[in-house]
Amino acid sequence: xxxxxxxxxxxxxxxxxxxxxxxxxxxxxxxxxxxxxxxxxxxxxxxxxxxxxxxxxxxxxxxxxxxxxxxxxxxxxxxxxxxxxxxxxxxxxxxxxxxxxxxxxxxxxxxxxxxxxxxxxxxxxxxxxxxxxxxxxxxxxxxxxxxxxxxxxxxxxxxxxxxxxxxxxxxxxxxxxxxxxxxxxxxxxxxxxxxxxxxxxxxxxxxxxxxxxxxxxxxxxxxxxxxxxxxxxxxxxxxxxxxxxxxxxxxxxxxxxxxxxxxxxxxxxxxxxxxxxxxxxxxxxxxxxxxxxxxxxxxxxxxxxxxxxxxxxxxxxxxxxxx
Amino acid sequence: xxxxxxxxxxxxxxxxxxxxxxxxxxxxxxxxxxxxxxxxxxxxxxxxxxxxxxxxxxxxxxxxxxxxxxxxxxxxxxxxxxxxxxxxxxxxxxxxxxxxxxxxxxxxxxxxxxxxxxxxxxxxxxxxxxxxxxxxxxxxxxxxxxxxxxxxxxxxxxxxxxxxxxxxxxxxxxxxxxxxxxxxxxxxxxxxxxxxxxxxxxxxxxxxxxxxxxxxxxxxxxxxxxxxxxxxxxxxxxxxxxxxxxxxxxxxxxxxxxxxxxxxxxxxxxxxxxxxxxxxxxxxxxxxxxxxxxxxxxxxxxxxxxxxxxxxxxxxxxxxxx
Ligand SMILES: Cc1ncc(C[n+]2csc(CCOP(=O)(O)OP(=O)(O)O)c2C)c(N)n1
Ligand SMILES: [Mg+2]
Numbered sequence: 001x002x003x004x005x006x007x008x009x010x011x012x013x014x015x016x017x018x019x020x021x022x023x024x025x026x027x028x029x030x031x032x033x034x035x036x037x038x039x040x041x042x043x044x045x046x047x048x049x050x051x052x053x054x055x056x057x058x059x060x061x062x063x064x065x066x067x068x069x070x071x072x073x074x075x076x077x078x079x080x081x082x083x084x085x086x087x088x089x090x091x092x093x094x095x096x097x098x099x100x101x102x103x104x105x106x107x108x109x110x111x112x113x114x115x116x117x118x119x120x121x122x123x124x125x126x127x128x129x130x131x132x133x134x135x136x137x138x139x140x141x142x143x144x145x146x147x148x149x150x151x152x153x154x155x156x157x158x159x160x161x162x163x164x165x166x167x168x169x170x171x172x173x174x175x176x177x178x179x180x181x182x183x184x185x186x187x188x189x190x191x192x193x194x195x196x197x198x199x200x201x202x203x204x205x206x207x208x209x210x211x212x213x214x215x216x217x218x219x220x221x222x223x224x225x226x227x228x229x230x231x232x233x234x235x236x237x238x239x240x241x242x243x244x245x246x247x248x249x250x251x252x253x254x255x256x257x258x259x260x261x262x263x264x265x266x267x268x269x270x271x272x273x274x275x276x277x278x279x280x281x282x283x284x285x286x287x288x289x290x291x292x293x294x295x296x297x298x299x300x301x302x303x304x305x306x307x308x309x310x311x312x313x314x315x316x317x318x319x320x321x322x323x
Numbered sequence: 324x325x326x327x328x329x330x331x332x333x334x335x336x337x338x339x340x341x342x343x344x345x346x347x348x349x350x351x352x353x354x355x356x357x358x359x360x361x362x363x364x365x366x367x368x369x370x371x372x373x374x375x376x377x378x379x380x381x382x383x384x385x386x387x388x389x390x391x392x393x394x395x396x397x398x399x400x401x402x403x404x405x406x407x408x409x410x411x412x413x414x415x416x417x418x419x420x421x422x423x424x425x426x427x428x429x430x431x432x433x434x435x436x437x438x439x440x441x442x443x444x445x446x447x448x449x450x451x452x453x454x455x456x457x458x459x460x461x462x463x464x465x466x467x468x469x470x471x472x473x474x475x476x477x478x479x480x481x482x483x484x485x486x487x488x489x490x491x492x493x494x495x496x497x498x499x500x501x502x503x504x505x506x507x508x509x510x511x512x513x514x515x516x517x518x519x520x521x522x523x524x525x526x527x528x529x530x531x532x533x534x535x536x537x538x539x540x541x542x543x544x545x546x547x548x549x550x551x552x553x554x555x556x557x558x559x560x561x562x563x564x565x566x567x568x569x570x571x572x573x574x575x576x577x578x579x580x581x582x583x584x585x586x587x588x589x590x591x592x593x594x595x596x597x598x599x600x601x602x603x604x605x606x607x608x609x610x611x612x613x614x615x616x617x618x619x620x621x622x623x624x625x626x627x628x629x630x631x632x633x634x635x636x637x638x639x640x641x642x643x644x645x
Contacts (some may be wrong), residue, residue, distance in 0.1 A: 032446075033445060033446035033620050034444070034446015034447050034448070034618075041623065082618075083619075085618055085619030085620060085622075086619075091618070092447075093617070093618060093619040093622070094449075094617040094618055095448060095449065095618055096446065096447075096448040096618030096619075096620070097448075098447075098448060098450065098451070099448055099449055099450065099618070111450070112406075112447075112448070112449070112450035112451055113406070113410070113450055114379050115379065139517045142414060143598060144378070144379040145627070147378035147379050148379055148381075149378045149382055149383065154502065175352075175379055176352065176353045176358060176380070177353045177355075177356045177358060177376075178352070178353065178376055178378065178379075182376065182378075183377075183378035183379070217503060224490065241435060247360070249353075249356045249358060250356060251356055258434055258572070264565075301619060301621055301623055302621065303621075304621045304624070304625035305624035305625075306622070307617055307621075307622040307626050308611055308626070311611075311613055311615060312613070316613040318611045318613050318614075319583055319584070319611060319612045320611045321583055321609040321610045321611045321614075321626070321627075321628055321632070322608060322632045322635070322636070323576065323606040323607065323608050323632055323633070323636025323637075323639055323640075
């Protein structure tokens with residue numbers, strides 16, 4: 001099986017779907033403190049993009065970042081342990097949902113500041129290529145981020161210096177409660193055009209379509225092309241953040257939510273598989289996640305005496321705050 | 324006497340000032356639906372012209388407010404997370420703060436920057452848990468950190484009426500405090516208050532830590548008489564109020580949720596020892612140098628100033644010099 005085959009793609013979207021559902025259960029159970037921004041409904045984008053990347057390629061994610069980290073190849077058990085704040089987590093319990101990172105698989109981190117990661121990824125890809133490594137990058141961001149100056153500045157740097165970065169806009173129609181039409185003057189693709197960057201629109205609910213559009217862009221970039229933008233149209237199936245499960249915010253009409261949920265990337269990709277294959281994948285994912293939950297909850301909590309570990313990479317220790 | 328939550332005190336201050344003064348308007352992210360539960364009901368009362376939901380363009384909308392203020396409006400910006408103040412530090416410090424002097428007094432910039440839920444919100448981790456009030460004090464921007472519902476109301480009102488930019492930190496650790504509020508009055512900027520009288524040591528506590536200091540003072544009641552001083556405004560600081568307290572007690576401990584190096588606690592101690600001979604070396608309880616709040620709850624707590632640390636600092640201060 002190649003990296004990009006339909007079964008593998010299905011497995012990834014299914015894994016992210018069930019991971020998020022289990023994570024929401026753990027939020028409700030009080031095991032994940034602070035809540036999460038669920039990626040439910042948007043799985044096809046991370047899965048499709050990462051299926052067209054190589055292991056050594058780099059990505060950055062967002063506050064809604066679990067899917068990006070998993071699709072790039074992080075271990076779901078260690079990811080879940082991170083969400084539960086255990087030392088066995090990807091970031092040793094220091095990062096949590098919005099800062100999950102796994103440099104070993106090219107994930108330079110989810111990022112909690114909207115629009116901030118694109119420039120970071122651009123610099124990372126530039127430096128790796130300068131060292132002679134044949135890598136490209138993909139940076140995920142939402143429709144809300146296209147109004148942040150720093151992201152547009154990153155577009156300019158990447159285009160100016162021809163850094164092969166795929167800017168992946170996950171347009172789910174809203175930035176928290178703000179609809180795209182209320183926030184974006186002009187268009188998202190038009191922002192790319194302003195910097196001379198090619199832009200493509202894709203159905204983000206179709207993992208194979210996302211994979212194909214990414215593969216084409218990545219091929220051009222590997223052949224010496226500059227950055228490109230992909231605008232993936234999608235829908236967030238659940239809350240902006242799990243706090244919305246407690247506090248009702250009224251901004252999406254129920255008919256719209258129903259219509260959005262009707263186009264489910266897991267079902268769209270699943271329908272491409274023979275039923276027994278799909279059932280087999282589902283069972284394997286369940287088993288993997290059951291083990292992941294056990295692993296996460298069995299991990300030790302970090303010792304408060306180590307709270308400042310890793311503050312300085314130079315090994316410097318900081319003065320503590322006591323009297 | 325109405326019992327009021329801190330959060331609703333902020334809501335009421337916004338509503339009262341918008342009613343009183345037509346030049347006041349609000350802008351921020353998701354404020355029409357009141358995602359932060361502070362601007363609740365205001366869209367209905369004041370309409371979309373005065374309650375502006377912004378795109379995620381913090382730097383631009385912060386300077387947009389500066390421009391509106393230059394043209395006679397009184398904008399109030401709500402920021403969803405405290406760390407966004409790093410993003411707009413340039414707009415506040417290098418523009419809003421500097422315009423009056425740089426223009427030779429041709430203008431005023433009456434903008435209020437409201438940060439509901441500043442500091443740690445347990446579980447929001449590194450990029451959402453900062454408490455950068457000392458940075459604004461360092462820059463010389465008027466900065467308030469109310470601890471109680473009455474002060475949340477009164478200081479926000481004064482901030483909006485002030486002709487200079489004012490940053491209002493509403494600590495997450497104080498947002499759920501409820502109290503009886505007997506009068507809805509403005510609280511003057513730059514005036515602290517003694518929250519509890521005592522004779523052995525003055526504890527200066529900032530924001531939500533006022534409640535921790537009061538609890539510690541109560542716990543120690545049999546052993547030591549602790550005075551708790553709440554500055555309320557961290558810049559400009561009420562030096563006279565604090566020096567009067569220290570003159571009574573002769574000892575000083577500061578508890579402050581800012582990073583240690585160049586935090587407001589350091590400035591408080593320096594100014595007091597410049598002007599007063601304490602009976603014992605002063606002590607401070609702060610965040611560590613360079614604090615980044617780790618995600619895991621036990622680590623997050625370990626990096627914030629705690630009651631145990633405050634108790635220990637008070638004991639040390641009382642033991643020294645006696
Ligand atoms: C610079 C910045 N502004 C505001 C926030 C608070 N915030 C977190 S997520 C979010 C909405 C983001 O919308 P979008 O980029 O469309 O991503 P989505 O949540 O829809 O995936 C906001 C306003 C933030 N984290 N960073
Ligand atoms: Mg969005």
